[in-house]
Amino acid sequence: MLTTSRFHLRMWPVWVSTGALLLLWLGCKWAYDDWFDDGYKYVAKAASLSATALMCWCVVLSARFRVMEDHFGGLDKVYQVHKRLGKALCLVIALHPAFLAAHRLPDPVAFLSYFTPALNPADSYSLGLYAGTAAMILLYALVGISLRLFMRYDQWKRLHELLGPVFVVVMVHVYLVHADVARYAPLRVTFWAMLLVSAASWVYIRFLYGRFGPRHAYEIERIESIGEVRELTLRPLGSPMNFKASQFVYLVIRKPSISPEPHPYSIASGYSLDGRFKLGIKEAGDHTRSLGRLKAGDRADVYGPYGRFSQPFFSRGMDCVFIGAGIGITPFIGMWHVALHTEERLRSLEMDALLKARHPELSGDWKAPRITLFYICKDRTEASFDDDILAQVASSPFGGQESARRAGYEYVLHESRQSGRFGVEHIERAVGERFAGRLFFLCGPTTMMESLCSQLLRCGVSPRDIIVEDFNLV
Structure with missing residues (x-):
């Protein structure tokens, strides 16, 4: 396929x-x-x-x-x-x-x-x-x-x-x-x-x-486990890594009981000037299970950042639909944060040219697109990032979901056991049939993305407006 x-x-x-x-x-x-x-x-x-x-x-x-x-x-x-x-x-x-x-x-x-x-x-x-x-x-x-x-x-x-x-x-x-x-x-x-x-x-x-390679020294500052997902907050030990929302890194843990093989993980947070960021890691093999031995203060090398998933989000000026399934929600967390905190940006006079060029989201001159975010999971118990998404809404200038919705930022948790298999009909309920002029970002299981891409194409969405993050190598 x-x-x-x-x-x-x-x-x-x-x-x-x-x-x-x-x-x-x-x-x-x-x-x-x-x-x-x-x-x-x-x-x-x-x-x-x-x-x-x-x-x-x-x-x-x-x-x-x-x-x-x-x-x-x-x-x-x-x-x-x-x-x-x-x-x-x-x-x-x-x-x-x-x-x-x-x-x-x-x-x-x-x-x-x-x-x-x-x-x-x-x-x-x-x-x-x-x-x-x-x-x-x-x-x-x-x-x-x-x-x-x-x-x-x-x-x-x-x-x-x-x-x-x-x-x-x-x-x-x-x-x-x-x-x-x-x-x-x-x-x-x-x-x-x-x-x-x-x-x-x-x-x-x-x-x-x-x-x-592009190596940066970090330490594990905080560890949270929710179901099969482990959220790691990392703090820089030297110069912080300069990354954009949705990018990913190769993580190498410097601990004898954990294999030093580099593994790719998406950054599940927006950019901050102090360099801290969060990773969301689902237990899916020997290495990810071994991360249960991690403790706060453990050292890690981070290689990157990599990925261009959010580039159209920052550059094309179109309203967006984000669709993340399971651990595929992680690249959207940073972009969701960026869009919600539109009133907490730096004035252009406070930014040097290099910072402004790399991070338009920090500048008050950049206009955030409106977003509908779908988080797809079997049921709420598997929605490990639901609290993070809602917390971003609560801490934003909108203060709550209703105010954010009126401003054009809507979050939908889709529980497939209750609401059935996700499809374009669920998108229509949230945004109507106005698919033209929107960007559709997808990240999750390949079968889901294939199905949604086919449905979106039949609805007249241009392939150029469908952006995917796809690491399936089979």
Whole structure:
């Protein structure tokens, strides 16, 4: 099933760079007047070049570079592109050996014998073939297991990091076979530059990110547990992290009894000048359960912030509908806070240009959009952030829900056991049928978001006005 992120994936740099590589290859064939006698080889070579380009993109996209996040519209979109490229890579790479051996058909024995050549350590081409076969087998195993999340997150993450060694085996294969890449200087320089950039990206995220990434030192100031959700309030120990409402961070706990694996969690609060923020974490695996050992005063490293979910909220000036299900409510808490506290902003004279540029929500010059917030859960006992949402209303200049509703800020707790499955009919009850001119923000289970996106599209909502946070990687 396609994910809702299909509305916003900017894949064109991948296809343009891959196409440019293929055009360079064909240009070299023409310039060197070096054409194949076997027509099947054109498909085989095009597949190998395309597959290598896709693998390079997969490695670079996994390194959490800000420039990639800025272009693709958020780290969740980066990961969605990464996932799709991994699947496409498996399909494309299979064409390479198949078409290299296609001239042996229709003899099936001769065709299959191509894939089991005699190993000659003195023959670099033979070694290259074995390296290529090994890389393809490892790649299929890696992608197959990565798409079947039946293991713990830390095990899955360590397995996923094996893409680097697979990449090295591919480089060995390219070097040993002495094919077109070795013969044509322009292609050779471009190809190896691409490989080296990708290798450097893997080294960075695997070995250097922990020390040189966007790290901030924090301590756990307060811990609240409501059902299966644990709310952590963190206080900076040095320079505070500069974040926008709805962004997320990678949290690394510095405590021997808790795994130091970085895990992503959404910030469940608005920006404050003192740098404090809250995380909402649902118990869903070994690591999140181990956070029960946390105590106030424990140290943590926070990497980030990441995410561009709230960017349209701040920039497009349109009324908004927020729909958060379960722990998917957390990105909306900060934006809800920002919108409600419209009268508690700084005057422009009190803000320097940099702060005003980064945080329009702090400036009295920025006009908050009207919001209808839906919090979807099975019943009220699972609505762990209901108190936070209501407290924001009570502490705002509106002072209560009725005054906030009259001003255009409405909160609806949808209990599915009582009110049924959430759909556009529930949105219509709150906002009427005036869907045009509104932004719809969704975060929660993929099946729910897929269903709501389909319903909204049928109601005439533009895909551009549907914004999702989607970390489903299956």
